[in-house]
Amino acid sequence: MANNGSKRSKKGVLQLLRMRTTMLILLILVIGFGAVSVRIGYLTLVQGTYLQEKAVEQQLVDTTVNSKRGTIYDAKGKVLAQSASVWKVVLAPAYLKTEEQRIYVAQNLAKILDLKYEDVYKKTKQKTYYVVLKRKIESDEREKILSLCDALNEKFDGLSNVITLFDDYRRYYPYNDLASSVIGFTGSDDQGLEGVEFKYDDYLTGTPGRIITARNANQTDMPFQYEQNVAAKDGNNITLTIDETVQSIAEKYMKKGITDNEVVNRGVCIIMNVNTGAIIAMVTVDGYDLNKPYDLSDADLAAIRALPEKKRAAAESAALGAMWRNKAVADTYYPGSVFKMCTASMALNEGVVNENSSFNCSGSVTIYDHTIHCHFHAGHGTQNLFQAIYNSCNPAFIDIGARVGADKFYKYYEAFGFSEPTGIDLPGESDDLFFNEDGSMSQTDLAVASFGQNFSITPIQMVTACSAIANGGKVLQPYVVQKITDSDGNVVKNTETTVKRQVISSAVSKKMCKFLEDNTTKGGVNNGYISGYRVGGKTGTSEKIGQSQSGYKDYIASFCGFAPADKPEVACLVFYDTPRGASYYGSQVSAPVFVNIMSEVLPYLEVQAEYDSGEKQYVDTITGSYSGLSVAKAEAAAKKDGFTVTVKGEGKKVISQMPSTATKIPVGGNVVLYTDKESEKATVNVPDMVGYSVSTVNDIAASAGLNISFSGVTTSANAVSKSQSISAGEKVSEGTVITVEFSGGTVVND
Numbered sequence: 001m002a003n004n005g006s007k008r009s010k011k012g013v014l015q016l017l018r019m020r021t022t023m024l025i026l027l028i029l030v031i032g033f034g035a036v037s038v039r040i041g042y043l044t045l046v047q048g049t050y051l052q053e054k055a056v057e058q059q060l061v062d063t064t065v066n067s068k069r070g071t072i073y074d075a076k077g078k079v080l081a082q083s084a085s086v087w088k089v090v091l092a093p094a095y096l097k098t099e100e101q102r103i104y105v106a107q108n109l110a111k112i113l114d115l116k117y118e119d120v121y122k123k124t125k126q127k128t129y130y131v132v133l134k135r136k137i138e139s140d141e142r143e144k145i146l147s148l149c150d151a152l153n154e155k156f157d158g159l160s161n162v163i164t165l166f167d168d169y170r171r172y173y174p175y176n177d178l179a180s181s182v183i184g185f186t187g188s189d190d191q192g193l194e195g196v197e198f199k200y201d202d203y204l205t206g207t208p209g210r211i212i213t214a215r216n217a218n219q220t221d222m223p224f225q226y227e228q229n230v231a232a233k234d235g236n237n238i239t240l241t242i243d244e245t246v247q248s249i250a251e252k253y254m255k256k257g258i259t260d261n262e263v264v265n266r267g268v269c270i271i272m273n274v275n276t277g278a279i280i281a282m283v284t285v286d287g288y289d290l291n292k293p294y295d296l297s298d299a300d301l302a303a304i305r306a307l308p309e310k311k312r313a314a315a316e317s318a319a320l321g322a323m324w325r326n327k328a329v330a331d332t333y334y335p336g337s338v339f340k341m342c343t344a345s346m347a348l349n350e351g352v353v354n355e356n357s358s359f360n361c362s363g364s365v366t367i368y369d370h371t372i373h374c375h376f377h378a379g380h381g382t383q384n385l386f387q388a389i390y391n392s393c394n395p396a397f398i399d400i401g402a403r404v405g406a407d408k409f410y411k412y413y414e415a416f417g418f419s420e421p422t423g424i425d426l427p428g429e430s431d432d433l434f435f436n437e438d439g440s441m442s443q444t445d446l447a448v449a450s451f452g453q454n455f456s457i458t459p460i461q462m463v464t465a466c467s468a469i470a471n472g473g474k475v476l477q478p479y480v481v482q483k484i485t486d487s488d489g490n491v492v493k494n495t496e497t498t499v500k501r502q503v504i505s506s507a508v509s510k511k512m513c514k515f516l517e518d519n520t521t522k523g524g525v526n527n528g529y530i531s532g533y534r535v536g537g538k539t540g541t542s543e544k545i546g547q548s549q550s551g552y553k554d555y556i557a558s559f560c561g562f563a564p565a566d567k568p569e570v571a572c573l574v575f576y577d578t579p580r581g582a583s584y585y586g587s588q589v590s591a592p593v594f595v596n597i598m599s600e601v602l603p604y605l606e607v608q609a610e611y612d613s614g615e616k617q618y619v620d621t622i623t624g625s626y627s628g629l630s631v632a633k634a635e636a637a638a639k640k641d642g643f644t645v646t647v648k649g650e651g652k653k654v655i656s657q658m659p660s661t662a663t664k665i666p667v668g669g670n671v672v673l674y675t676d677k678e679s680e681k682a683t684v685n686v687p688d689m690v691g692y693s694v695s696t697v698n699d700i701a702a703s704a705g706l707n708i709s710f711s712g713v714t715t716s717a718n719a720v721s722k723s724q725s726i727s728a729g730e731k732v733s734e735g736t737v738i739t740v741e742f743s744g745g746t747v748v749n750d
């Protein structure tokens with residue numbers, strides 16, 4: 001409904017779409033509204049001539065009233081996309097009779113709406129009842145327009161209806177770039193253009209209302225005045241499976257990984273509930289601000305500006321397309337060694353291998369005239385199945401693939417869901433690229449396919465297959481929309497779990513969970529290990545053959561895993577396209593990001609941690625409140641909480657403490673108790689703590705009186721500190737907590 005306040009709403013709600021002769025007006029009314037046809041017939045016959053003379057002053061108005069688009073919520077009810085009320089300003093300049101009126105209206109409107117006076121003035125001269133001056137104005141501008149209407153009413157005796165405000169809506173995304181590739185955005189007419197906004201547009205849009213009115217230009221009611229209002233119906237609301245907290249955690253570490261590893265072509269993280277198929281987080285980094293979907297990055301803009309002018313438009317639209325692209329479902333890649341979890345699963349399920357099977361690696365294997373090398377050129381020698389997995393040995397997997405055979409291999413490939421889109425409820429899902437469309441493979445094809453090379457799949461297909469391996473063998477249909485409700489809260493649609501098929505037995509699934517868990521703890525690389533949690537997973541590094549640019553050998557670095565390994569709940573794929581930093585290995589680039597994400601996500605999901613004795617020294621505990629107590633009592637309390645204590649100053653009571661109350665630090669950390677103002681001023685220099693083992697960092701911190709919060713991989717024998725949250729040389733209070741991040745060292749078995 002138009003919304004100028006009640007006194008204006010009757011006469012002011014006018015959108016003149018077209019001028020028509022009386023006959024046309026009557027024709028439309030006859031067709032549309034039979035109830036008045038008799039009266040109109042009378043008017044046409046009896047008063048026809050008179051009305052035709054008046055035709056130019058008459059108008060039929062048929063105005064669409066926008067409906068309010070539905071809200072998009074996260075799994076916990078946080079608003080991710082919302083339509084806020086804004087207004088459209090429409091001028092009916094035909095009502096303006098004098099030059100004084102035109103100038104007054106143009107001056108005021110130009111000022112309020114921040115428009116050029118000349119442009120507005122030009123519009124006031126038009127002989128029409130419907131000129132849109134500005135769309136989507138906010139409430140502060142609306143207030144000023146309403147005051148102007150009051151002023152017009154007084155100054156020019158009822159001229160207020162020269163301006164009309166129509167209800168409109170503006171889409172607003174409170175979290176800006178969060179989950180941008182999933183949520184998508186809307187166009188200027190409120191239509192969904194990308195992501196869920198596009199896929200579920202029909203549900204979100206609602207039904208526009210209508211106002212149909214016949215009036216004459218002098219505002220006196222016409223003899224056959226007819227008005228019909230159809231109220232707009234709000235769109236449905238959507239609740240996603242995406243959890244804002246989990247999504248934020250994943251985005252934080254994924255962005256850090258982009259910077260740390262100088263990733264050229266973005267990264268993807270998908271976190272899926274292995275038992276339902278619900279997607280808890282889906283990240284494409286870098287994303288874009290949903291409130292400004294046409295703003296390109298500075299780097300993109302610079303690249304476009306460097307082009308010849310005639311090429312810029314095409315380059316800009318390509319850059320926007322790439323920025324909006326949901327890489328998690330739309331891009332394909334060689335899965336590399338991550339796929340070995342599928343090869344091992346199918347071989348176990350077929351019974352062609354078991355735990356005791358033996359595989360030999362001399363460092364390379366020759367299939368017809370192709371020699372394929374193991375990443376460990378000296379050769380792994382004789383291995384059992386678990387050793388083949390944790391060595392990530394290509395010759396062993398070529399043997400395993402050959403035992404399965406090409407026909408069966410492809411049947412499992414299909415059954416894992418790689419030969420078709422997963423059917424996730426997002427737009428733009430790509431299909432795989434296999435060797436031959438009919439699934440046939442040469443012996444060489446089968447050999448390289450066994451370790452995940454030379455065929456392309458999407459990230460969503462990979463995490464879906466990993467979920468099947470973890471969940472007892474069920475291939476599920478992934479989804480991002482949990483529930484659709486109407487504006488009264490009634491459930492319109494609720495997504496149930498869809499089990500597509502059983503691909504491996506639950507016994508094989510159990511065995512694979514154990515192998516993949518051991519792979520993260522006992523394997524040569526335990527960068528997938530998370531203190532306190534049983535996690536299973538596999539690294540992968542695949543060369544982008546034939547896709548290299550500018551002399552680089554480009555790679556995909558990925559890690560795919562799940563937790564807890566004994567009773568899996570979530571699967572997570574971390575994937576970086578073209579890292580060009582110090583390493584391009586999945587174990588170095590992606591596994592640490594997986595560890596960081598899962599270390600925060602698992603406690604949030606209330607997955608219980610279980611620490612062994614070796615881990616306990618790194619378990620954080622929470623500081624109590626010791627201020628206000630006597631020194632003796634405070635000291636006793638802090639010691640009882642498991643900390644070592646340093647008392648500073650000459651006072652009898654504790655006036656402050658470092659770290660402050662409720663800070664997480666490792667058991668045995670240093671709590672400093674200050675007893676006077678002077679003692680609080682003392683600082684210590686932060687030492688350099690990068691490039692050391694866990695125990696060395698512990699020693700350095702203890703001798704400086706500082707506390708360490710351990711992050712990343714701390715239990716690997718090769719663990720080395722990579723970064724510290726406060727730089728060396730900074731001055732801080734004794735007891736300050738510094739976060740030091742570790743990675744698992746330099747052994748590579750991708």
Ligand SMILES: [Zn+2]
Pocket residue numbers: 361363374375376379380381391392393394395396
């Ligand atoms: Zn090998």
